[in-house]
Amino acid sequence: GEDVEQSLFLSVREGDSSVINCTYTDSSSTYLYWYKQEPGAGLQLLTYIFSNMDMKQDQRLTVLLNKKDKHLSLRIADTQTGDSAIYFCAESIRSNTGKLIFGQGTTLQVKP
């Protein structure tokens, strides 16, 4: 079946890089996404990557995709206290249906 797994917690110091990892099982994924959720709020789309790409960089964010291992990562450079939130990866399993499968979310704690 479709499954997306993430580690639950990551703690880093301000200014360090954060790397949040995600694995998925469905090899037919078309898009893979990273969302950010702050306490009591909805989800903010951070970035996404098409399944035929290996890497995508957007300012402080770098997404790496290893399709062979079904592994996705999000690197946040120069992590700030405002980056503290829950980060969800999600895969779009069937193109043009919009159905997303979410991971459990990784809580990122940034210490000053």
Added chain:
Amino acid sequence: GAVVSQHPSRVICKSGTSVKIECRSLDFQATTMFWYRQFPKQSLMLMATSNEGSKATYEQGVEKDKFLINHASLTLSTLTVTSAHPEDSSFYICSASASSPDTQYFGPGTRLTVL
């Protein structure tokens, strides 16, 4: 751009009453809207997908008679929780997509508490 709002942001109701939650796309026309449910410290679970002008498609295990979804226009979808019970207490989040369902924009969520 791509702003989605939800109303109300928080609602407390008595057991047995019905609650309506609105989801609006403010600056784009949403051909497809999605309703999710999120329990504390858990991930989002898709409840249903709705396309404007047609019946919603519910995920397995979601009672369509309990969670009524209406997508009457390209900017508005509503979720009505009928005869709510304490176990329906949750965070309900909607999302909307325009021409490509592969890109969804999420609302801020509605916290429902049923006493």
